[in-house]
Amino acid sequence: MSHPYIAYLRAHLPAMTDLLTKLVMAESFSADKAGVDAVGRLIADELRRRGAEVSTFPQPQTGDHVLGVLNRGAGRPILMLLHMDTVHPAGSAAARYKVEDGKLYGPGAFDMKASHVIALYAIQTLQALGQMPEREIRLLFTSDEEIGSLTSRPLIEAQARGAALVMVMEPALADGRLKSSRRGVGNFTLVAYGRAAHAGGGHERGINAIQEMAHHILAIQALTDYARGIATTVSLIKGGVASNVVPDRCEVQVDARANTQADAEWLSAQIYGLRPALPGARLEIGGGFERPPMECNAERLAIFERIKQIAEPILTLDHGPSGAGSDAAFTAPIAPTMDGLGAVGDGLHADDEHVILDSLVERAAMNALILRDW
Numbered sequence: 001m002s003h004p005y006i007a008y009l010r011a012h013l014p015a016m017t018d019l020l021t022k023l024v025m026a027e028s029f030s031a032d033k034a035g036v037d038a039v040g041r042l043i044a045d046e047l048r049r050r051g052a053e054v055s056t057f058p059q060p061q062t063g064d065h066v067l068g069v070l071n072r073g074a075g076r077p078i079l080m081l082l083h084m085d086t087v088h089p090a091g092s093a094a095a096r097y098k099v100e101d102g103k104l105y106g107p108g109a110f111d112m113k114a115s116h117v118i119a120l121y122a123i124q125t126l127q128a129l130g131q132m133p134e135r136e137i138r139l140l141f142t143s144d145e146e147i148g149s150l151t152s153r154p155l156i157e158a159q160a161r162g163a164a165l166v167m168v169m170e171p172a173l174a175d176g177r178l179k180s181s182r183r184g185v186g187n188f189t190l191v192a193y194g195r196a197a198h199a200g201g202g203h204e205r206g207i208n209a210i211q212e213m214a215h216h217i218l219a220i221q222a223l224t225d226y227a228r229g230i231a232t233t234v235s236l237i238k239g240g241v242a243s244n245v246v247p248d249r250c251e252v253q254v255d256a257r258a259n260t261q262a263d264a265e266w267l268s269a270q271i272y273g274l275r276p277a278l279p280g281a282r283l284e285i286g287g288g289f290e291r292p293p294m295e296c297n298a299e300r301l302a303i304f305e306r307i308k309q310i311a312e313p314i315l316t317l318d319h320g321p322s323g324a325g326s327d328a329a330f331t332a333p334i335a336p337t338m339d340g341l342g343a344v345g346d347g348l349h350a351d352d353e354h355v356i357l358d359s360l361v362e363r364a365a366m367n368a369l370i371l372r373d374w
C-alpha cells in the first residue's frame with residue numbers, strides 16, 4: 001500500500017512503539033488512581049505536543065479524565081473517545097511486556113493503549129502532511145470505562161452532543177472489523193430474607209433464605225436465550241452464617257445481556273417481576289441496565305458504509321457485533337457513532353493481551369482519513 005499516510009506512519013512506527021511501551025509500563029488498573037493519572041499525564045503531554053488545548057476533570061476516587069481539543073470552534077466537531085483504565089492490577093507489566101513476531105504484549109496494550117497511539121498519530125499525520133480538516137477535533141480520555149463509566153458518562157454525553165461523528169476507539173474485532181453493535185449490560189442484585197432458626201431444634205420455625213433464592217436462581221438462568229441474544233448469569237452468591245443455622249439472608253448478583261432495547265426492558269421486567277416462593281419469605285430487587293445496547297440499525301449501517309468508503313484507499317472494512325458493552329452505547333442515541341476503530345490484536349483482558357504492531361500504521365492512517373473526510 002503506497003498511500004502517503006502509510007509511508008509517513010511506517011517511518012514513525014518505532015516512535016509509536018516507544019510511546020505504546022511507555023503507556024503499557026505505566027500500569028493503569030481502574031481502581032489505581034495514581035496509575036491512571038500517570039497515563040493521563042503522558043497523554044496530556046502528547047496532546048499538547050500536537051497543539052491541543054488540554055483540560056483535566058479531577059476525580060476523587062478514579063483517575064482524572066483528560067480532554068484535548070484541536071481547532072476549537074471550527075465546524076461540527078468530531079469526538080474520538082478513549083479510555084485509559086485497564087482490567088489488569090498493577091505489577092504484571094514487567095513480566096508480560098515483550099515484543100515478539102511483530103506483536104507487542106502487555107496489560108492494556110490492546111484495550112486500549114494502542115488506540116491512544118493510533119489517535120495521537122492520526123492527528124500527527126494530518127498535521128505533518130498539511131491535511132488537518134477545518135473542524136474541531138475532541139479527544140476524550142476517560143478513567144473508568146472498565147468499571148461502568150460512572151463518573152465519565154455525563155462528560156462523554158456532553159462532549160458527544162452536536163458531534164458530526166463519535167469515533168469510539170475500542171479494539172477492532174478479529175481481522176480489523178468495526179463493531180457495529182454492542183450488547184446492553186445489566187447488573188442486578190437480589191436479596192432474599194427468611195427467618196433464622198436452629199437447624200436441628202428450630203427447623204420448622206425457620207424460613208431458609210437460600211432455599212428461597214434457589215427458586216429465583218433457576219428462574220433467572222432460564223431467561224437465557226442465545227437465539228435472541230439474551231444471556232443471564234447469576235455470578236455471585238452470599239448466604240448463611242453457620243452450618244447449624246437456617247439462613248435468614250441470601251444475596252446474589254446477576255449479570256444480564258441483551259442485544260436490543262426492547263429485550264433489555266423485557267429482561268428487567270422479568271427480574272423485577274419475581275415474587276417470593278416460600279410463605280413468609282421476602283425478596284428485594286435492585287439494579288438495572290447500566291449500558292443500553294447499541295443496535296446495528298439502518299443508521300449504523302449507513303455510518304459504516306460511509307466510513308468504509310472513506311477508508312477504501314487504505315483497507316477494505318467489514319463490521320460485526322460485539323458481545324461486550326462500551327461507551328458507544330452512551331453516544332449512539334446522541335450522535336452518529338462507530339466503534340472498534342482501534343488496533344488489531346488478541347487476548348482482550350487476558351494474560352497474553354497483545355496488538356499487531358503493523359496494525360498501528362494501518363489503523364492510524366484509516367483514522368486520519370476518517371477525520372479528514374467525514
Ligand SMILES: [Zn+2]
Pocket residue numbers: 083111112145170171
Ligand atoms: Zn476497552
